[in-house]
Amino acid sequence: MTELLGVPPEDFPTFRTWTSDIGLVFSLALGGDIPARVEAAVTGLYDYVDGLMAAKRAAPGDDLISALVSIQQAEGSASRDEMQNLIVSMIFAAHDTTRLQLANAMVTFSEHPDQWKLLGENPELAQQAVEEVMRWRPSTNALFRYAPADFEFRGESIPKGTMLLVGVQAVQRDPQAFPGGDVFDITAPRSTPVLQFGGGLHYCLGAPLARLEITESLPVLAARLGAPSISGPVSWRPAIGITGPNELPLRFG
Known part of the structure; x- marks a missing residue:
C-alpha cells in the first residue's frame, strides 16, 4: 500500500508502527499506554502526510497521492484537510486490518492442519477458505452502532441513541446465525455474510481488496509449505477493536 500511495521505501518501517x-x-x-500511542501515531501520520502532499504537489509522481493531489488542485472539490484525512484513512485501513487477518488465518490453520492440507491440495477453495477464516477469527472483532430507536432486548431497555458494541466473533460462531458455525471448515458453504465489513451505506470500501490480498496469499503458501505451527511466545492486541497477534513466530511442515 505504501508503494501504491507513493511513500518512499525508507519510511516503510515508520509507517508500519504508526498504522499499527x-x-x-x-x-x-483499556487505558495503559494505549491513548499515548494512538495520539503519537495520529500526530505523526498526519504531519507526515501533510509534508508528503506538499512534496507531490511540487513534484508529482506515478502514485495515488500524486493523482489525488492533482485532482484536488484542478477541481477544488475537496479541501486540504479532507484530502489529508482521506489519505490517512487509506493508509490505516488498508494495512492493519488485512495484515492482522492474515496473521489470524495462520493461527487458525495452525490449530487445524488438516484444513491447511486440504487447501494446498484444492486451491479452488481459496475464496471459501478466506471467508471461513474471517468468520472464525476476524481481525475486526467489534462493530460500533447506535440504536436508531428505543427497543427492548431480552428484558433490557435500550434507549434511542445508545452506542452498542456487537461482538463479531461470538455472532459468527453461533450456529443459529451460521449453521455448523461452531466448527472451522473451509468446505462448508456459508450463506450468511461476515459482519466485520459492515453493510448497506456503511459497507467497507476496501473489502474486495482485503479479500483479494488474502485469497492470493493463502493457496500459494498452502501449496508450497507444510502446515504452520506456532514456534514461540505470542502476545495479542486487545480483543475489542482491531485484533490479532503482535508477533507470530511460525514453523512450517
Missing part, C-alpha cells in the same frame, strides 16, 4: 498503533483507537477504554 493508530488501530488501537478502538481500544482506548
